[in-house]
Amino acid sequence: MLETPGGQDYLVKVENVTAGYLSVTSFSSLTKTFTPVLRDINLSLRDGERVAVIGESGSGKTTLLKVILGLLKPVKGRVLIEGLDIYSSRKAWLRAVKKIGYVPQDPFKALDPRVKIKTSLMEPLETSRYSREEVNRLIKEAVKLVGLPEEVLEYYPSSLSGGMLQRVLIARALINRPKLFLLDEPTSSLDVSTQAQIINLINTIYHNYKMGILLVTHDLAVAQYLAERVIILREGRVIEEGFFEDVILNPRHEYTRLLVKSYMMEPI
Amino acid sequence: MVLAVESKGLSIGYLDEEDRVLWVVKNVDMQVREGEIYCLVGESGCGKTTLGSSIAGVLPPYSVTRGELIIYGRRVIKDDLRSYEGVRGKLTSYIPQNPGSSLSPYMRIWDQFWRVLREQGLNEKTAKERATAILKTLSLGQGVLEHYPHELSGGMLQRVAIGLSLATGAKVLVADEPTSSVDAHLKLQLMRLFKDVRDNYGVTIVLITHDILLAGKACDRVAVMYAGEIVEEGDSISVLTRPLHPYTKLLVDVVPLLGFKKTLASIPGEPPKPGLLREGCYFYERCPFRDEVCLNHVETQVIDGRRVKCWKPLVDKTTS
Numbered sequence: 032m033l034e035t036p037g038g039q040d041y042l043v044k045v046e047n048v049t050a051g052y053l054s055v056t057s058f059s060s061l062t063k064t065f066t067p068v069l070r071d072i073n074l075s076l077r078d079g080e081r082v083a084v085i086g087e088s089g090s091g092k093t094t095l096l097k098v099i100l101g102l103l104k105p106v107k108g109r110v111l112i113e114g115l116d117i118y119s120s121r122k123a124w125l126r127a128v129k130k131i132g133y134v135p136q137d138p139f140k141a142l143d144p145r146v147k148i149k150t151s152l153m154e155p156l157e158t159s160r161y162s163r164e165e166v167n168r169l170i171k172e173a174v175k176l177v178g179l180p181e182e183v184l185e186y187y188p189s190s191l192s193g194g195m196l197q198r199v200l201i202a203r204a205l206i207n208r209p210k211l212f213l214l215d216e217p218t219s220s221l222d223v224s225t226q227a228q229i230i231n232l233i234n235t236i237y238h239n240y241k242m243g244i245l246l247v248t249h250d251l252a253v254a255q256y257l258a259e260r261v262i263i264l265r266e267g268r269v270i271e272e273g274f275f276e277d278v279i280l281n282p283r284h285e286y287t288r289l290l291v292k293s294y295m296m297e298p299i
Numbered sequence: 300m301v302l303a304v305e306s307k308g309l310s311i312g313y314l315d316e317e318d319r320v321l322w323v324v325k326n327v328d329m330q331v332r333e334g335e336i337y338c339l340v341g342e343s344g345c346g347k348t349t350l351g352s353s354i355a356g357v358l359p360p361y362s363v364t365r366g367e368l369i370i371y372g373r374r375v376i377k378d379d380l381r382s383y384e385g386v387r388g389k390l391t392s393y394i395p396q397n398p399g400s401s402l403s404p405y406m407r408i409w410d411q412f413w414r415v416l417r418e419q420g421l422n423e424k425t426a427k428e429r430a431t432a433i434l435k436t437l438s439l440g441q442g443v444l445e446h447y448p449h450e451l452s453g454g455m456l457q458r459v460a461i462g463l464s465l466a467t468g469a470k471v472l473v474a475d476e477p478t479s480s481v482d483a484h485l486k487l488q489l490m491r492l493f494k495d496v497r498d499n500y501g502v503t504i505v506l507i508t509h510d511i512l513l514a515g516k517a518c519d520r521v522a523v524m525y526a527g528e529i530v531e532e533g534d535s536i537s538v539l540t541r542p543l544h545p546y547t548k549l550l551v552d553v554v555p556l557l558g559f560k561k562t563l564a565s566i567p568g569e570p571p572k573p574g575l576l577r578e579g580c581y582f583y584e585r586c587p588f589r590d591e592v593c594l595n596h597v598e599t600q601v602i603d604g605r606r607v608k609c610w611k612p613l614v615d616k617t618t619s
Contacts, residue, residue, distance in 0.1 A: 087482035192569050222342035222509065224566040227553035231565055249483055252555035256563065279558055289484040294512075294557035 042243045045074040048108035050098050068094045070267045081244040083258035091267040092247040132204030136215040138196035142188040149184040155206050173202040194225035214246045230256045303471050303503040304331035308366035311349050320363050321574030323349045325527040336504045338514040341524035344573045351507045355473040356387030392469035396476045398460035402448040409444035415466045433462045473505045490517035515539040523547045526571050526581035533605030543612040545586045
């Protein structure tokens with residue numbers, strides 16, 4: 032595991048986590064078997080650090096996010112957020128989860144189609160005791176921060192484009208000023224021109240707030256813009272990790288080599 | 300030079316509920332040469348899939364057409380009239396985006412091949428030989444024939460789908476976003492496969508993609524589409540390295556390149572909704588080089604064998 036010097040205070044620390052899903056293998060006896068998706072994962076992220084988790088489909092990227100969000104209890108290992116084991120008690124989980132801003136994968140499915148953007152943005156503030164004026168001010172600030180006009184608050188998700196929805200989701204994740212930003216494939220369902228806008232936006236926000244970012248993606252080129260450190264996941268195992276430049280210039284694992292090569296510009 | 304596909308002023312639109320026409324492809328002049336890999340690049344909603352479907356002959360009945368489309372000398376679209384008899388599935392064939400859901404789940408791969416091959420009057424023995432030979436070029440064993448689609452992996456299904464369209468004997472293959480459901484490290488393999496298929500079978504491939512980098516790597520020529528029009532067309536290397544149209548330039552600039560961390564350009568705004576019709580250049584609002592003139596003047600020019608739809612292309616800036 033890559034240790035960053037002088038840092039005992041990790042924002043996130045994932046220790047020897049093995050996690051997976053139960054599936055019913057025989058319907059007659061209802062036998063359930065455990066299929067591990069993540070095997071012995073170690074990962075740490077300090078305040079303000081940006082880490083990208085790269086992997087192909089089925090490598091366990093999304094499962095890793097679920098484990099960190101407290102939605103899937105690992106069968107082995109611990110997840111610590113600011114030193115607090117999030118699976119130790121419900122109270123600990125609630126305290127930890129408030130520090131996380133999560134941007135889900137598909138902007139077209141992530142917002143409730145029945146309510147206005149305004150209502151969706153208010154939801155994360157419900158648990159905090161804000162007055163109505165404060166709530167209004169906070170959501171207005173949030174949409175401004177992501178470069179959307181105030182009018183979108185009155186719109187329904189169906190009348191916004193993918194790029195705008197992604198901005199709304201980023202605004203929603205930021206509204207509680209999280210210390211950790213979890214991004215699940217933030218640009219994979221967007222066009223290239225919108226993708227560049229979102230990458231630039233996330234970077235601007237990062238430079239203003241310096242929160243920790245854990246990015247999950249299959250796109251190395253996108254990750255290069257959003258993270259300094261990279262973890263390559265394959266079949267639920269960390270096969271390579273390190274600083275971005277080191278990994279792409281000197282890939283040690285065969286898979287990483289193949290992956291890096293597929294981004295090169297040479298004609299085939 | 301034989302032209303595999305040629306379009307003259309081709310426009311394609313769709314009827315909405317109120318019987319208005321939404322023009323999705325506008326006035327496209329395109330020439331695809333025999334035996335080349337021709338790439339249609341653009342963002343979602345630019346009309347690339349619609350143009351591709353018109354070549355493959357799979358336009359939905361509620362579509363409206365204007366202009367002409369000629370495939371190997373046969374006119375398949377002449378204004379309202381469409382006639383794909385003897386072309387669809389025989390001269391042209393379609394490789395769907397997601398082969399997992401487009402192959403019949405209840406038929407073994409062999410049965411799917413047999414359905415195609417018996418149409419050509421082959422008996423079962425020769426058909427099997429033919430199918431095996433095709434699969435072999437796609438590096439799949441004969442054993443695959445006995446399997447059902449759900450027993451194969453995504454990459455294998457993709458190759459089966461390519462094999463099936465080769466089995467039709469079609470001379471033009473239209474592949475719609477073949478790499479979008481494929482993992483990054485397999486993309487390269489798949490593109491190499493397309494090249495091999497072209498070399499071995501002499502087919503013409505029309506590749507539809509949003510990945511301009513992929514287009515540059517794997518294709519002979521690219522056509523960049525914006526708002527239903529082809530804004531630039533030319534050989535892939537020069538289009539990518541010396542773009543003439545401002546949109547192409549921005550499209551190249553916004554793509555993140557691994558190992559070369561440039562500042563990502565932001566194209567302000569979003570692509571126009573399909574169906575927008577107006578005078579002048581469609582890229583006007585987002586163009587950093589725009590001019591008053593662009594509002595009502597757009598001109599197609601030919602520079603170094605490349606066609607560009609802009610009255611002041613980026614010639615000086617890119618050559619100096």
